[in-house]
Amino acid sequence: MRATVTIEKDRLDLLMKETKSRSKTSAVKIAIDDYLRKKKIEKIKSMKGKLDFDMTADEIRHRER
Numbered sequence: 001m002r003a004t005v006t007i008e009k010d011r012l013d014l015l016m017k018e019t020k021s022r023s024k025t026s027a028v029k030i031a032i033d034d035y036l037r038k039k040k041i042e043k044i045k046s047m048k049g050k051l052d053f054d055m056t057a058d059e060i061r062h063r064e065r
Contacts, residue, residue: 012024021027055063 016027
C-alpha cells in the first residue's frame with residue numbers, strides 16, 4: 001500500500017541513521033514495526049496478575065502434547 005506522509009528531513013535523516021537503513025522506506029518500516037512491538041509488550045505487561053493459571057511452569061513445560 002502506498003501512503004504519502006510529510007516528515008521533516010532532519011527527523012527522517014536521524015531515523016535512517018539510527019536504524020542503519022539505506023532507504024527511507026526501510027527506516028519507516030523498522031520504526032513502525034518497533035513501535036507496534038513495544039505496544040504489544042505493554043499490553044502483555046498490563047495483564048500481569050489478571051490471569052489465573054492452574055498449572056505450574058514445570059507442569060506446562062513437561063506436559064504431553
